[in-house]
Amino acid sequence: MATDHTAHHDAHHHTPSFAQRWLFGTNHKDIGTLYLVFSLVMFLIGGAMALVIRAELFQPGLQLVNPEFFNQMTTVHALVMIFGAVMPAFVGLGNWMIPLMVGAPDMALPRMNNWSFWILPFAFLMLLSTLFMEGGGPAGGWTLYPPLSLQGGNSIAFVIFAIHLMGISSIMGAINIIATILNMRAPGMDLLKMPIFVWSWLITAFLLIAVMPVLAGAVTMLLTDKFFATSFFNAAGGGDPVLFQHIFWFFGHPEVYIMILPAFGIISEIIPTFARKPLFGYQAMVYAIASIAFLSFIVWAHHMFTVGMPLGGELFFMYATMLIAVPTGVKVFNWVSTMWKGSMTFETPMLFALGFVVMFTIGGFSGLMLAIVPADFQYHDTYFVVAHFHYVLVTGAIFAIMAGTYYWLPKWTGFMYNETLGKWHFWLSTIFVNLLFFPQHFLGLAGMPRRIPDYNIAFSDFNMISSVGAFGFGLSQLLFAYIVWSCARGGARATDRVWEGAKGLEWTVPSPAPHHTFTTPPRIDDRELAHGDVSH
């Protein structure tokens, strides 16, 4: 009977009106859907901005846009992708899946959950509106370093308040996730039996609550320096612009793990399913995530090696940063070991997961190169950095989000997506994304600076290749949007289990998942957990 209760489309099975369900709702699945749709829209908007950037960089010289607008595009592209696309996508996946995975009837604080979401559209309305204001949007880079960020148009006030709103949304979302995981697990779902995705979100949520307020503090100081005569970042008054960089990156480095830890979780769910083996080293995976999270708090200044720090500081931050390779290596080793001698099949989620493992590792290695202080003096602020963080964020975070979407889409909609198109999407994305970002390593090593609309003609070829890759990758994502849309509308019926090797509570409920699940707590069967029986 419950199979008729599709979460997506039969909007009237509970007889709430459209507004009651989508505007005033408290259901974790509906709110998760809102987050995911919002994130897709932001992904396409941010992607369009990236295409403006790559179109301008297709050839040396100034062609399409003026430099001021180019700078606005790099700045707003980053803010939209980080706060509008990647983070809400993970929150959406968490909203949908965490209650299903731990056997909870909903999120712990369902109304606040809705508030967390509904702040976001307003925040981005405010951020994007700055592009149309006199003087344009923010153009000093998403890191908002003073004094540059305070020397642009007055739209900075709107940007700062938009960031405050995003922060409020993230903090409330994170509080909800922690309360759900710690308080709402079904009896028998011990902490060390939780799916890795849930673990990754528990730790991510802690990071969010710890650092989003720090960002709020940093941008508040920017605001008062600009409008209320304070001197936090003004050396003449005894302050220091570098102070902003310290506070910002105390937020910013944990932030990059906020964008990758849930991805680790997703990959750790998918690989065991399609390798048909329990996850290798479950507890080591949990401890690795926790170690990475801890280290994220003591490495921030590796973003600032060239700013002029005492030598002792440079050495500390270099070694601490390199330490991160250890737990990350544990994770990659465990993913590979999970696949070792597995009965592997290569459906789209698995393809994206494998793409993640390979390409995220490339991004990890270039990160290790950047961690080396003397090398970083050469790489800093070049396209090498751009290549690095796009490998970890696009082929890392975004690929994991797509892997997760394909993996759970049949559970959400009750229909299978089109597997052929899914594979096309994967291969097009993978080929083009490498065409897009791999040459940027060479550009950076050769000395091409980031955030500049023009370049030496010596960089022409690689830039042209990169731009071709960008348009190919961008257009491939329209295919993704189409696949998701058509899967929501119909297709082959999905079974409850969906994937032959899938384990975990979320696969014990019908597909599509009924509007309300686990109203009474389920019984936990250890053999049904994705990482196998861990009690031995």
Place this chain on the structure above:
Amino acid sequence: MANTTHDPNVYYVPHGSKWPLVGSVGLFLTVGGFANWMNGSTGLGQVMSLAGVAILLWMMWGWFGDVIRESVRGMYNRQVGVSFRMGMIWFIFSEVMFFAAFFGALFYARALSVPWLGGVGDGAATNAFLWSGFDAAWPTNGPAAIGGDFGLIPAWGLPLLNTLILLASGVTITIAHHALKAGQRTRLLVWLGATIVLGVIFLVFQAEEYVHAYRDLNLTLGSGIYGSTFFMLTGFHGLHVTLGTIMLIVIWFRCLKGHFSRDDHFGFEAVAWYWHFVDVVWLGLFLFVYVL
């Protein structure tokens, strides 16, 4: 399957509510109005932000009202109570981290950036070429003496008194809590009322101190890094004390109406935790802003 009954074994998943969306609109108007205001669109900005604040107040009245009604009707079981408690604890943790950013700025200025400007360590060239003649000391408004000469507020006057007031208020709210647990209503109302009075006195003293600083001492937000850290830290703290006092007043009326039982009074606990949090932040402020 949908379950919105009051079965104590079932987690109460609340019905839909318009308040989250109303709150989002309120926040948007409030901060959008402020931004316009700062950018010179004063009239529009004021109307927008006042409307936003009004909407937020309406939202809080309505939302908390809904929750209180549901609570009084017994729709929340223990597990729901645990979720509320966790929510409050992690919210307070986020507030701690917000203050940490400003304390971090204070420590950085005092331990690093001001000495560097004075020529310590790597700052020798900075001092020699850009700010020669600047002697690093604290308090300072920087090598350009931004904001002009200013006086200081001595720690052992009003700030010490305020410290004692807040510490005393921590005691009074604890006595009130014990009274609540013991079911002694009058004692509860008296001691909770005393806490409110102490909070208000603190705020009055703080306001007096600000007036004194601005009018007599030329100590303002614009007094370089000292003025910046002094007013932002004490200002945000004062804002939190104001919020805490309002929360205390709300729960005083809720105590009057008998909303709290001896063993279930989350609203009271949450406010008490918050009050202790502003108390602890003040101790940090007293030590690092006033004494040292």
